[in-house]
Amino acid sequence: MEVDELMCLPRLPRVAVCGGTHGNELSGVYLVRELLKVEKKAVEEEEEPVSVMIVLSNPRATQQCHRYVDTDLNRCFTHATLNGPISDTDPYEIIRSRELNALLGPKGSRQAVDLVCDLHNTTANMGMCFITYSDCDWICLHIFRHLQKEIPDIPMRFIHFDVSNKESYSLDSVGKHGFAMEIGPQPHGVVRSNIYTAMKGGVQHMLDWVRLFNSGAIFRGGFVDVFTMVKHIDYPRDSVTHNITAAIHPHLQVRPEMYFYLQCLKTEPSLTQETLKINCNLTTSCI
Amino acid sequence: MSSYNNTARLTEARRVAIFGGTHGNEMSGVTLVNLWMKNSDEIQRKGVEAKPFITNPKAVEKCTRYVDTDLNRAFTPENLSAPAGDELPYEVQRAQEINKEFGPKGSPEAYDVIFDLHNTTSNMGCTLILESSKDLFNLQMMNYIKKAIAPASCLVLLNEHPLLKYSTSRSVAKHPVGLEVGPQPQGVLRSNIFEAMRVILKHALDFIELFNEGMEFPSCTVEVFRVSERIDYPRDANGNIIAMVHPNLQDCDWEPLNPGDPMFQTFDGKTIHYQGSGTVYPTFINEAAYYEKQQAFVTTRRETLVASAIRKA
Numbered sequence: 001m002e003v004d005e006l007m008c009l010p011r012l013p014r015v016a017v018c019g020g021t022h023g024n025e026l027s028g029v030y031l032v033r034e035l036l037k038v039e040k041k042a043v044e045e046e047e048e049p050v051s052v053m054i055v056l057s058n059p060r061a062t063q064q065c066h067r068y069v070d071t072d073l074n075r076c077f078t079h080a081t082l083n084g085p086i087s088d089t090d091p092y093e094i095i096r097s098r099e100l101n102a103l104l105g106p107k108g109s110r111q112a113v114d115l116v117c118d119l120h121n122t123t124a125n126m127g128m129c130f131i132t133y134s135d136c137d138w139i140c141l142h143i144f145r146h147l148q149k150e151i152p153d154i155p156m157r158f159i160h161f162d163v164s165n166k167e168s169y170s171l172d173s174v175g176k177h178g179f180a181m182e183i184g185p186q187p188h189g190v191v192r193s194n195i196y197t198a199m200k201g202g203v204q205h206m207l208d209w210v211r212l213f214n215s216g217a218i219f220r221g222g223f224v225d226v227f228t229m230v231k232h233i234d235y236p237r238d239s240v241t242h243n244i245t246a247a248i249h250p251h252l253q254v255r256p257e258m259y260f261y262l263q264c265l266k267t268e269p270s271l272t273q274e275t276l277k278i279n280c281n282l283t284t285s286c287i
Numbered sequence: 288m289s290s291y292n293n294t295a296r297l298t299e300a301r302r303v304a305i306f307g308g309t310h311g312n313e314m315s316g317v318t319l320v321n322l323w324m325k326n327s328d329e330i331q332r333k334g335v336e337a338k339p340f341i342t343n344p345k346a347v348e349k350c351t352r353y354v355d356t357d358l359n360r361a362f363t364p365e366n367l368s369a370p371a372g373d374e375l376p377y378e379v380q381r382a383q384e385i386n387k388e389f390g391p392k393g394s395p396e397a398y399d400v401i402f403d404l405h406n407t408t409s410n411m412g413c414t415l416i417l418e419s420s421k422d423l424f425n426l427q428m429m430n431y432i433k434k435a436i437a438p439a440s441c442l443v444l445l446n447e448h449p450l451l452k453y454s455t456s457r458s459v460a461k462h463p464v465g466l467e468v469g470p471q472p473q474g475v476l477r478s479n480i481f482e483a484m485r486v487i488l489k490h491a492l493d494f495i496e497l498f499n500e501g502m503e504f505p506s507c508t509v510e511v512f513r514v515s516e517r518i519d520y521p522r523d524a525n526g527n528i529i530a531m532v533h534p535n536l537q538d539c540d541w542e543p544l545n546p547g548d549p550m551f552q553t554f555d556g557k558t559i560h561y562q563g564s565g566t567v568y569p570t571f572i573n574e575a576a577y578y579e580k581q582q583a584f585v586t587t588r589r590e591t592l593v594a595s596a597i598r599k600a
Contacts, residue, residue, distance in 0.1 A: 033527070034554040065578070066351075123472040187408040187472035189575030193531040193552050243321065247478040 005221075007138065011214045012114035012177070016053040016104050017203055019119040021074050021171050023061025024188040027199045028119030032056050035203075049214040052207060053113065057100060057171060060092055065189050068093055074118075078169045082107060100171065107174045108165075115139065116175035117206055119199060122184035125253075127155035128198060131180040133168050135160040135226050139177045142219050146209045147202055154198050160228045181206075295423050296600040299499045300399035300462065304389055305330065305339045305488065307404045309359050309456045310576070311346025312473040315481045316404025316466075319488070330488070332496035342385060342403075342456050345377060350474050352576055353378055359403075362454035367392060382456075390459040400424075401460035402491060404484060407469035408575045409584075410538040413441040413483050416465025417511065418455070420447055424462050426594035428494045430507045435490040439483075442541060444570060444587065445511040451585070452514075464491070470538075473575055503598040512541070512568050512587035519581040521551055521559060530559055532573045532583055540570045544586070551583070 017035065019028030035054045056062060058073045070091035076082075081094060082101045105112045128151075130144045144158050165173070172178030181202055186195045213219070235244040307320030323330050323339040330337040341347055343358045355376035366379045367386050375383075389398045413436075415429050433441050444467070446452050457463035466487060471480045498504070520528040530551035536544065543566045544550070551559040561567075567586035571577060574584075 030528070030531075030554055123475050185472075187470070187475075187575055189473060189578065190408050190573055191531050192573070193534045193537060196531060196554070197534075197556075244318075244476070247318075247476045247481060250478050253477060253479070 006218065009138065010114075012050060012139070012210050013214070014051050014053070014113040015115045015117070015207065015210055016055055016113045016175060017117050017119070017207075018055045018057045018100075018104075018171055020059070020062040021057040021118055022067045022072075022120065023058050023063070023069075024065050024067050025119070025121035025186075026065075026189065026191040027121050027183060027186060027196045029056070029062050030191050030196060031119060031199055031203065034200075049211045050207065053104070055100070055103070057118070058093065058096060060096075067188070070094075073097060074170045076169070077101070077107065077171055077173055079107065079166065081169075097171075101174055105174045113175045114177060115210065116172045116178035117203065118170065118172045118178070118180045119203070120180050120182040121186040121188075121195065122182055123187055124184050126182060126184045127157065128202060129157045129159050129180075129182040131159045131161060131172075131182055132178070133161055133163050133165070133173060135162075135228070137177055137179075139213075140179045141224050142213075143179075143206050143209050145222065145224060146219075147205050150205045151198070151201055158224055158226045160226050162228060294503060294596040294598050297424055297597050298399075299334070299599045300424065300495050301334065301336060301499065302398045303335055303337045303400045303402070303492070303495060304398050304460070305337060305402045305404065306342045306456055307339070308341040308343050308347040309403055310352045310357075310405065311343050311348070312350050312352055313404070313406035313471075314474065314476040315406050315468060315471065315484045317341070317347050318476055318481060319404060319485060330492060332492050334499040335492065335495050337492060340389075343378065343381060352473070355379075358382065359405075359455050360453050362386065362392065362456060362458050366454075385456060386459055392459045398460040400462045400464065400495065401457040402464050402466055402488060403455060403457035404488075405465065405467045406471040406473075406480065407467050407571065408472055409469050409540055409570065409572050411442075411467060411469045411540045411570055413439070413487055414465075414467040414469075414570070415441060415443045415487075416467055417443055417445045418447065418452070418458065418463050418465075420445055420511070420513075420592055422462060423594050423597050424498075425464060426509050426592060427498075427504045427507065427597050428462075428464070428491060430509050430594065431494040431504070432487060432490045433509075435493070436486060441487060443509060443511045444514065445590070445592075446514045448514045451517055498597070498599060501599050503596060506596045507594050509592050509594060511590050511592055512570065513590050514585055515567060515588050516563075516586045517582045518550075518569075518584055518586060520578070520583045521553070528578070529553055530557075533558060536569065536584075537573060540572050541568055543567075544569050 019032030032054055039054055060069045071093045073093040073096060076093050076097035082098060101107055132140050148156050172180050183195050183199050186192045236246045238245050305320060307316030320339040320341055345354045356378045358378040358381055361378045361382040366382055371383055386392055417425055429443050457465060468480050468484045471477045521530045523529050530553040533549040533552045535549045544561050545566050546561055546563055548561050549558045550561040568589060569584040569586055572584040
């Protein structure tokens with residue numbers, strides 16, 4: 001496929017913006033609250049090219065300002081968990097994942113929302129990252145490129161988790177397209193104004209792109225640097241207590257680029273950073 | 288004739304405790320105390336019994352600030368004198384146990400010095416927390432530490448405010464010392480923050496050893512930041528926060544905040560300015576644990592305290 005080939009894809013009439021999937025990642029929590037306020041006011045406006053659902057994913061964890069109540073909500077979206085047997089004693093987050101699947105999915109079906117943008121924060125110095133399961137979802141790649149262009153002063157990276165659709169476990173896998181927008185560094189339980197503002201801008205530009213796309217705009221193809229997850233590296237631990245016995249070295253603590261390269265140098269000889277061709281121009285399909 | 292020429296004779300500080308995990312998710316103290324409980328070589332000093340101790344083990348295990356209630360607010364006279372029992376909140380039971388082992392608070396049997404190790408998400412650097420401006424021993428020790436780590440900085444926060452002062456774990460001792468190092472997220476261990484805390488304790492223990500051996504410490508002045516006022520986030524009628532610490536104030540702990548300076552930024556981008564009557568020095572800016580305590584930051588005023596010379600009695 002050539003970079004200049006024009007690819008037509010279906011419009012994205014329904015988009016979901018989710019915050020508070022982890023209740024102590026506060027930029028998303030406060031942004032969702034703010035967007036819900038604005039949404040109430042905009043109800044009388046004329047028909048939009050896209051309908052946006054604003055969702056507070058884990059209300060109980062948000063209320064407690066904890067990552068989760070019983071279990072990590074963002075691991076509860078595998079097909080097995082969503083369709084498994086229901087019980088009264090199910091953990092809160094499993095009940096919630098099924099509610100979210102009914103609201104935004106069902107995952108894998110034609111009724112699922114077209115795009116899920118799930119908002120997260122990290123204590124790591126990652127800047128803004130898009131995290132997806134696919135390295136060839138043209139919608140996500142084009143949105144990422146659009147944000148890079150519109151917000152050039154924020155370091156932005158595209159991370160690809162090579163997990164099959166069958167095994168995908170996170171909230172963003174419920175929509176036909178989806179990605180997590182992860183921004184750091186921000187401590188849990190804290191909202192930093194610069195981080196909040198970056199997230200707000202990211203969501204705004206994403207929605208602007210979707211409106212443009214749905215209106216028939218053509219987006220030129222090009223190249224995106226993608227980081228592919230290679231391996232999780234744990235801390236050294238005491239064999240008996242499992243307590244950590246070492247901390248991240250000061251040299252590694254602050255260099256985001258170094259993190260991915262060093263990770264791969266320890267485990268694989270080849271570099272993990274690939275340059276992907278977005279091998280298509282993109283526009284809505286003429287249906 | 289100046290009274291500063293008199294040397295105060297103080298009892299030696301033999302029994303010293305190092306508390307970690309008073310808040311179970313403040314990892315530097317947890318890690319250091321666990322390290323020293325396994326191998327205490329580093330904290331051994333002649334004439335000093337240094338005891339490392341995890342104050343809130345249940346919170347440490349869950350990696351949470353507290354289980355039922357904040358241990359570092361729990362050492363009130365009411366709590367310490369309440370009849371013991373399982374119905375008491377976990378941290379109140381803990382406070383009673385700690386008071387028994389390291390106190391009783393206010394009595395001659397109490398430990399001489401307790402260092403209580405804390406981390407903060409605020410950009411406070413290394414901060415020593417003083418509870419009384421009249422504690423000569425602590426003032427001299429803090430002066431010693433500051434000089435020892437120069438040019439690196441270690442500031443002193445004095446919380447003697449009658450309303451804002453609170454009943455800390457360390458208050459059980461005759462000479463309570465808070466050690467607050469940030470920024471570090473809750474539940475995270477940053478090696479530079481960990482090392483900074485370790486170095487401060489090394490100098491603190493050196494001071495105590497020298498003092499116990501009979502060294503005289505001449506009169507000195509110590510710059511402190513005295514707690515003045517607690518400033519909450521702007522909230523709506525339902526108590527929800529409606530603004531964040533302004534980007535100009537974020538991370539600017541200890542820098543002057545003048546009337547008219549930006550202070551908060553609403554979620555839709557408006558600036559709220561500081562309306563105080565004079566320049567203050569804010570600290571504990573955007574500490575995660577204080578959202579629920581209605582505190583965005585605390586204002587302080589700079590002051591110079593004089594400590595007379597001290598020597599072992």
